[in-house]
Amino acid sequence: MTAHIYKNKKPIIFFLAPAFAFIIVFLYYPFIQNIINSFQEIAGLGSAAKGWQDPWYSNYTALLKDETMRIALKNTLIMLLVTVFGQVGIALLLSILTDRVSHGAKFFRVVYFFPIVISATALGLLFFLIVLYDKGMLNQLREFFGATKLVDFKSKPYALFTMMIPVMWQYVGFYFIILVTGLNNISSELYEAASIDGATPYQQVKYLSLPLLRNVICTCVVLAVTGSLKVFDLPWTLFPKGMSDTWLTGSYMFYQVFNANNVDYSSAIAVVIVFLGVVLSKLVNTIFKEKEY
Amino acid sequence: MKTTTVKNKRKISIGQPIIYLLLSLWALTTIYPIVWVVLNSFKDRRYILKNSFSLPIGDIFTLSNYELAFRRVNILSAYKNSLIISTTVAVTVIIFAGLASYVLVRYEFRLKKLLYGLVIAGMMFPVYSTIIPVFRMEYSWGIVNTDKLYLSLLSCALPQIAGNLSFAIVVLMGYIKSLPIELEEAAYMEGCNIFQIFFRVIVPLTKPSFATVSIFSFLWSYNDLFTQMFFLRTKTQWTITNLLNQLTSQEGTNYGLMASAVTLVIIPILILYIFLQKYIIKGMTAGAVKG
Numbered sequence: 001m002t003a004h005i006y007k008n009k010k011p012i013i014f015f016l017a018p019a020f021a022f023i024i025v026f027l028y029y030p031f032i033q034n035i036i037n038s039f040q041e042i043a044g045l046g047s048a049a050k051g052w053q054d055p056w057y058s059n060y061t062a063l064l065k066d067e068t069m070r071i072a073l074k075n076t077l078i079m080l081l082v083t084v085f086g087q088v089g090i091a092l093l094l095s096i097l098t099d100r101v102s103h104g105a106k107f108f109r110v111v112y113f114f115p116i117v118i119s120a121t122a123l124g125l126l127f128f129l130i131v132l133y134d135k136g137m138l139n140q141l142r143e144f145f146g147a148t149k150l151v152d153f154k155s156k157p158y159a160l161f162t163m164m165i166p167v168m169w170q171y172v173g174f175y176f177i178i179l180v181t182g183l184n185n186i187s188s189e190l191y192e193a194a195s196i197d198g199a200t201p202y203q204q205v206k207y208l209s210l211p212l213l214r215n216v217i218c219t220c221v222v223l224a225v226t227g228s229l230k231v232f233d234l235p236w237t238l239f240p241k242g243m244s245d246t247w248l249t250g251s252y253m254f255y256q257v258f259n260a261n262n263v264d265y266s267s268a269i270a271v272v273i274v275f276l277g278v279v280l281s282k283l284v285n286t287i288f289k290e291k292e293y
Numbered sequence: 294m295k296t297t298t299v300k301n302k303r304k305i306s307i308g309q310p311i312i313y314l315l316l317s318l319w320a321l322t323t324i325y326p327i328v329w330v331v332l333n334s335f336k337d338r339r340y341i342l343k344n345s346f347s348l349p350i351g352d353i354f355t356l357s358n359y360e361l362a363f364r365r366v367n368i369l370s371a372y373k374n375s376l377i378i379s380t381t382v383a384v385t386v387i388i389f390a391g392l393a394s395y396v397l398v399r400y401e402f403r404l405k406k407l408l409y410g411l412v413i414a415g416m417m418f419p420v421y422s423t424i425i426p427v428f429r430m431e432y433s434w435g436i437v438n439t440d441k442l443y444l445s446l447l448s449c450a451l452p453q454i455a456g457n458l459s460f461a462i463v464v465l466m467g468y469i470k471s472l473p474i475e476l477e478e479a480a481y482m483e484g485c486n487i488f489q490i491f492f493r494v495i496v497p498l499t500k501p502s503f504a505t506v507s508i509f510s511f512l513w514s515y516n517d518l519f520t521q522m523f524f525l526r527t528k529t530q531w532t533i534t535n536l537l538n539q540l541t542s543q544e545g546t547n548y549g550l551m552a553s554a555v556t557l558v559i560i561p562i563l564i565l566y567i568f569l570q571k572y573i574i575k576g577m578t579a580g581a582v583k584g
Contacts (some may be wrong), residue, residue, distance in 0.1 A: 140346070
């Protein structure tokens with residue numbers, strides 16, 4: 001099958017070496033090293049390991065007892081549910097609606113993508129101004145509608161909400177684009193046939209679009225799950241150092257390295273993040289088993 | 294176009310206004326906050342807190358926030374650092390990924406499956422799981438935590454390059470696979486060696502995909518606060534995102550300055566996006582669907 005020109009294999013190494021050197025030195029080696037680090041005792045970021053923990057798994061037993069880690073895990077799981085249902089749900093609704101308009105679909109596609117290209121840090125600062133206690137955009141709006149007391153959106157009962165809404169909002173456009181692409185791939189003859197048979201638009205969506213989109217939706221859910229475990233920038237800007245118990249696993253890991261100087265402990269948190277990611281995406285894949293049509 | 298005529302049959306005539314209303318409502322949430330912050334960046338702090346919905350005209354209009362942004366927080370040097378890092382990342386990624394994906398597509402060799410597996414799995418690693426050992430490794434090389442600006446910028450770019458390579462290789466491989474092999478055969482007949490074929494035939498043909506990959510790597514690196522916070526420790530090394538992140542703690546209640554800083558960061562990216570949106574959207578979804 002291979003063309004004659006590609007018989008001589010000697011040049012291969014020159015083409016592959018730079019990329020794979022990078023991937024091995026900066027991804028695979030550190031990944032394994034990180035697992036090893038989590039069982040060791042390391043005094044500071046720059047210092048060599050002093051030896052193994054005693055017992056070797058003690059970072060993990062400490063994690064089990066760590067109250068903040070529990071909060072971070074709980075928040076991360078809530079974030080996961082919010083992102084899966086909120087992002088993919090809203091994106092699905094918007095994409096089905098966009099598929100049914102005759103004009104302006106391109107405009108919505110471009111505009112919905114705005115928050116994704118902007119850095120999450122800038123959005124964090126933007127939302128900082130919006131939820132300001134005395135008095136950001138939201139409190140001014142509430143006042144306009146007659147409220148007399150200011151609400152501190154960054155205090156305890158509201159904080160989680162204030163953190164998750166922007167994160168959810170930011171990535172809707174991303175799943176929207178994937179779903180719209182999926183919808184465009186559905187042959188329009190199917191819709192024609194359905195409408196000739198007297199299917200209402202609602203029935204067309206329920207019995208045609210949704211089943212045919214199943215695999216695309218599955219991709220989106222897996223991405224939303226793994227994405228929600230990576231969230232860091234926006235919450236960290238809006239709620240630095242886990243203010244009002246808004247810890248996420250990622251931000252708690254960062255805190256443990258730089259503010260608490262627990263390098264090995266923080267490596268253990270990173271291992272937990274990876275573990276969660278693998279387990280959860282496996283879980284989603286079994287729930288949504290891909291089907292062939 | 295054929296599709297538009299067919300599409301018209303799919304529309305629901307009664308529901309159309311409601312559909313447009315719903316779609317526009319969401320569009321409002323993605324547009325208005327940006328407009329709001331831009332407008333408020335031209336106002337003094339007390340107007341932001343009093344009537345942030347008014348237009349900055351007449352007495353309210355001021356440029357002092359921008360003056361502060363350039364004078365006090367040194368936004369230009371942060372821009373420069375960001376550009377150096379992100380350009381380095383984008384350029385290195387397309388060169389290395391281009392070389393590797395060409396060979397992975399066109400050659401048959403023993404380790405091919407394994408290497409491809411390494412690339413795919415490489416897309417799954419969250420940055421958290423590699424960053425501490427990378428920092429320690431670079432520390433032992435003496436390129437991180439130093440007062441040398443360019444070494445520090447390099448220390449931040451290196452892991453970002455590795456983080457983007459897998460995605461880039463997957464996207465480029467998909468594109469190179471679709472190129473007709475006959476052109477390469479013709480070039481070979483003309484006496485080109487493999488390097489000439491790559492640089493004179495493959496690279497020019499793959500330009501659109503290179504564009505997607507480089508824009509995407511650039512944006513990803515430019516926006517990545519986590520890695521930048523890890524590797525850039527002193528003020529002179531800060532990038533745009535470092536600077537934004539520090540504003541709330543350093544400038545306390547200077548909301549006008551924050552609004553102008555956000556505007557200065559958002560606007561160039563949005564302009565870039567509007568001109569290059571075709572490539573950006575393609576890159577985002579290509580990486581996602583294949584991954």
